[in-house]
Amino acid sequence: MGKIGTQVNTDDSSAKLTLSTTAEWVQDTENTPVYAVVSAVSEASGLDMVELPPLYNAINPDALNALFTSRAEPAVNKISFEYAGYDVVVRGTGAVEVRTTVNA
Template sequence: MEAVAAFRGVDPLELEPLAERIDADALNALFSPVGDGTIDGGSVTFRYGGARVTVTSRGDIDVVEAERAGRRE
C-alpha cells in the first residue's frame, strides 16, 4: 500500500484498503519457508490503485502504471 501511495504521490489513506484487493495471509503463505527453511522463488502480480504491483519472494515490490502493463492480466 505504501509503495503504491508513494508511486502515486498520495497519502496511503486515500487508497482503498489493500485487503479488498488481495488476501495478505495468502500472499504471506505463498512466500513462507518450506520444510527445510528455504523460500521458493516466485512472484505475484496484481492491480491496485491504478497500478500493476509485483511482489517477489525476496520482498521486492515493483510498481508501474497499469496502462504499461498491457493486457496480460
C-alpha cells in the same frame, strides 16, 4: 522500511511514460510484502497509505504475506496483481515493483 525508488521510462514510438516505483520487504521483520506494496503504491500515487483503497479488494493480504514469509523459501517466485490502478509485482527476492503507464 526498505528502500523506495522511482524510475521513468519513455517509449518514443508511442509517447507513453512507464512510471515504476520499487520497494523492498525483509523476511522476519515488520516490513512485510503487504507493507512494501502499500508503501510503494503510496509513493507512486502521492497518497497517504490510509487514503488508498483496502488492499483486500485486490488480493488477500494474509495469503500474500504467507506465500512469501511462512517458510525459509517463498512458496512462489512472484505474484502479479492490480491495486489502486497500478500493476504490482511482488518477488520472492524481497522486491516489490509498482508500475503504471501514462500518456506523455
